[in-house]
Amino acid sequence: MILAIHLSLAQVAATLALVAIAAAVSGWQRADLERDIAVATFRSFLQLTAIGYVIKLIFDQNKLIFVLALIAAMVIFGAFTARRRARRVPGAFWPLLIALALAGTATLALVVALGVFQARARYLVPVGGMVIGNAMTAAAVALNRLGDDIADAAPQIEATLALGATAGQAMRPILQRSLRSGMIPLIDSTKTTGLIFFPGTMVGMLLAGAAPIDAVRLQLTLLYVLLGSVALAALTAVLLAYRNFFTSAHQLREPC
Amino acid sequence: MLFSLEQISYRRAGRAVLSDLTADLAEGTTALVGPSGAGKSTLLRLLNRLADPHAGTVHYRGRDVRDYDVLALRREVALVPQLPALLAGTVANNVSYGPRLRGEECDIDCALALAGLDASFAGRTAYQLSVGEQQRVMLARALALEPRVLLLDEPTAALDERARDAIERTLLEVSARMSAGLIFVTHDRAQARRLADRLVHIDNGRIATGLGPRP
Incomplete structure (x- = not known):
């Protein structure tokens, strides 16, 4: 039986003691992160509270159109956020937007088609949020690596183009490395899950009183879903974004 | 005429690198000489x-270079950059790279021999070679395309005097084999005179002294 946990605002506020420790450590060691910690704390409170009410509304309505609207908003905001981490990639927004949209919709459609989750707001909203969040991180890491590698390897890329290679052929080793960079963090955390850390969904279910085996099965399902979506997002972002570094005549553009 | 350049201008980061440059480059061996940063x-x-x-x-052979298939043009007019930029793997993997892009095989030993390397280099790891040897692998890699024109950017800039002399001997042999021409960049006027039929002196993005036969 699952028992819902109800926390009062006072209980939430009590955990600010741990935030105070983080700020104290930063101040003591002059890491200059106090302001960032304050902003992160305030934003997380505001954003999660707001999204809590939005999700409550969507759950109450239980209409697919609201679910799609929320996922679309997450995809757009995710693409904007990831773009900031891929500064060296020209025109990174559209590749990221397409990558997140594809990863989100394809993954959700597949899990519904396979009968893993029902097409109801209660399942699609949290799973969609996890998928897009992880896809965003993977795509941002992959594009960050792509931008750095192209800047570092410009002479090698041009030397390969000079032999009659297309941009895609000249970029193959770099695309492989970028894809690996995007996917490796999740693969590594999937490898160590249960040994070094308990993932969030499982922790949440255990805290809510679920049977451990149920918690494990749901967690496994989500981990495998995330592996697929992260691969899809990183691949799409990298394959679309690298083209922005080249002209149609397979010339490496000058850095802006 | 092999190449005709008409009122060429090129900018990088807002700075003019080439300004209104007009020149004809005939068949044979041409040296582009001038100070660093001249374009x-x-x-x-x-x-x-x-x-x-x-x-x-x-224009290349009377046609605007943009009218050629760009990949075919680069195979016909092969460029060897100034710094070695080899692919991971063996020397053979590097030399055969260009032909393999077209699904063709090439005579690796022959390309190595033309570049002054013996066949034992084929199985060696490219990154473990000396700079001079890497430069020769870059040359072999371009020659494996069987280009009509070879473009070389400072082919001996990173080499000591002995290695430079050896590469120059190789380049004289290669230039005799090229069907259309060899164009190389150097800041060393003496080297230009040793290797080229004619010199084109570029300074500050413009032709400084025009074309002239080797003195």
Whole structure:
């Protein structure tokens, strides 16, 4: 039986003691992160509270159109956020937007088609949020690596183009490395899950009183879903974004 | 005429690298000489369309280079960059790379021999070679394409005197084999005179002294 946990605002506020420790450590060691910690704390409170009410509304309505609207908003905001981490990639927004949209919709459609989750707001909203969040991180890491590698390897890329290679052929080793960079963090955390850390969904279910085996099965399902979506997002972002570094005549553009 | 450049201008980061440059480059061996930053390497990159000028046109054998299939042009007008930029893997993997892109095989030993390397180099790891040896692998890699024109950017800049002399001997042999021409960039006028039929002196993005036969 699952028992819902109800926390009062006072209980939430009590955990600010741990935030105070983080700020104290930063101040003591002059890491200059106090302001960032304050902003992160305030934003997380505001954003999660707001999204809590939005999700409550969507759950109450239980209409697919609201679910799609929320996922679309997450995809757009995710693409904007990831773009900031891929500064060296020209025109990174559209590749990221397409990558997140594809990863989100394809993954959700597949899990519904396979009968893993029902097409109801209660399942699609949290799973969609996890998928897009992880896809965003993977795509941002992959594009960050792509931008750095192209800047570092410009002479090698041009030397390969000079032999009659297309941009895609000249970029193959770099695309492989970028894809690996995007996917490796999740693969590594999937490898160590249960040994070094308990993932969030499982922790949440255990805290809510679920049977451990149920918690494990749901967690496994989500981990495998995330592996697929992260691969899809990183691949799409990298394959679309690298083209922005080249002209149609397979010339490496000058850095802006 | 092998290449005709008409009123070429090229800018990088807002700075003019080539300004209203007009020149004809005939068949044979041509040296582009001038001080560092004069625009020599940029000019070389325009010849096989690794870059396009912001103004003006480049003609190859009477046709605008933009009218050629760009990949076919780069195989016909092969460029060897200044710094070694080899692929991971063996020397053979590097030398055969260009032909393999077209699904063709090549005579690796022959390309190595033309570049002054013996067949034992084929199985060696490219990154473990000396700079001079890597430079020769770059040359072999370009020659494996069987180009009509070879473009070389400072082919001996990173080498000591002995290695430079050896590469120069190789280049004289290679230039005799090229069906159309060899164009190389150097800041060393003496080297230009040793190797080239004619010199084109570039300074500050312009032709400084025009074309002339080897003195």
